[in-house]
Amino acid sequence: MPKIVDHARRRDEIAFVACRVVAKYGFEQATIVRIAREAGYTTGMVAHYFDTKQEIVIAALRLILRRIEHRLTRPPDAGGEPDLLALLTEALPIDAARFTECAFWTAFWGQVAADKRLKSINSRMHRAYMQLFERCLARGWPQWSRWSPETQQRVLRSVVTFLNGLTASTVASPGDWPAARQIEQLRLHLSMVETWADHAAPDGAEKRVRARR
């Protein structure tokens, strides 16, 4: 029987190895040769799936997005309400696999300012993440739909900025951010944001301003 290779699966496999290699050696040192070696393939085999390192990086970014999307949109246990803290914790570097994803992202951010092609890739990925987190907040906060669009956008920016900050801080100083501390600090952030949006957000004032325009 001829050997059947699942091409999509092998692309994912190489992309995930690339993610590990970037996390371990940094963005520039993650060459196709090194990625191939770590994956146990020849460079020629990898070239069969990807023409350039940039293609591998894009595949790795998409793979991580898919993995995070899968974890953030899973149905709640036993049909209950989705637990927002548990959902968002999935995006934090709380274990080895998630640390690798976050270290890859941090390495990528560190390279974006210096690379025009990465900038446009990043802005597409960024929009996808914002939509994903918005859906996640809308699921996790029953009162989300009662907040004004302005309040929703501020809440979304606040939560995503905080998650990005925890990602970069933990990747740079892992000793300062054991998993329990990351989760506790995220819990505090979500509770502060929720209190503000429920009680202090200037929705009334904004609505009046909009009505007058």
Next chain:
Amino acid sequence: MPKIVDHARRRDEIAFVACRVVAKYGFEQATIVRIAREAGYTTGMVAHYFDTKQEIVIAALRLILRRIEHRLTRPPDAGGEPDLLALLTEALPIDAARFTECAFWTAFWGQVAADKRLKSINSRMHRAYMQLFERCLARGWPQWSRWSPETQQRVLRSVVTFLNGLTASTVASPGDWPAARQIEQLRLHLSMVETWADHAAPDGAEKRVRARR
């Protein structure tokens, strides 16, 4: 008359060029040759001040810390209370010079996980920044000294994580974060943290637990 060169000043000058070069070309592409060229010096001249690229990077990190420290600890205008939002805004990428500093930091974070020597440099710098921001919050919030040490640490971690998140988010997606939006989102964060620390922090419960130990 012999030409008198201020060595400390020239080291700073080269370190600042290094910061610009890292922000522009990325961490790995910022070679001594490139830094020397951008500074208008020969490689030999730069080697007179720094033995390795790592030394230049450390000098650049120290220079940025000194600059931010200078801006964050300046006396308030006209003898009034220091304005915390205005102070902390100094650490954000709100203009070209500060964007360069933040892009340098983001590039550095992106490299830390892959480089053991950078890890120990980072942990020293990280402690210095935490102390600087702690002094800044203690100056800017009159009620700081009334908060328990646990509340102070949570507030400090929340503010620094948020600043790091704004730094990384803006460097990666500058179009999404014009200066006014960064400042508005930081203002919101400070106000949420303050409300929580003044009213909702479980200090009483914590103090009772500590007393029983």
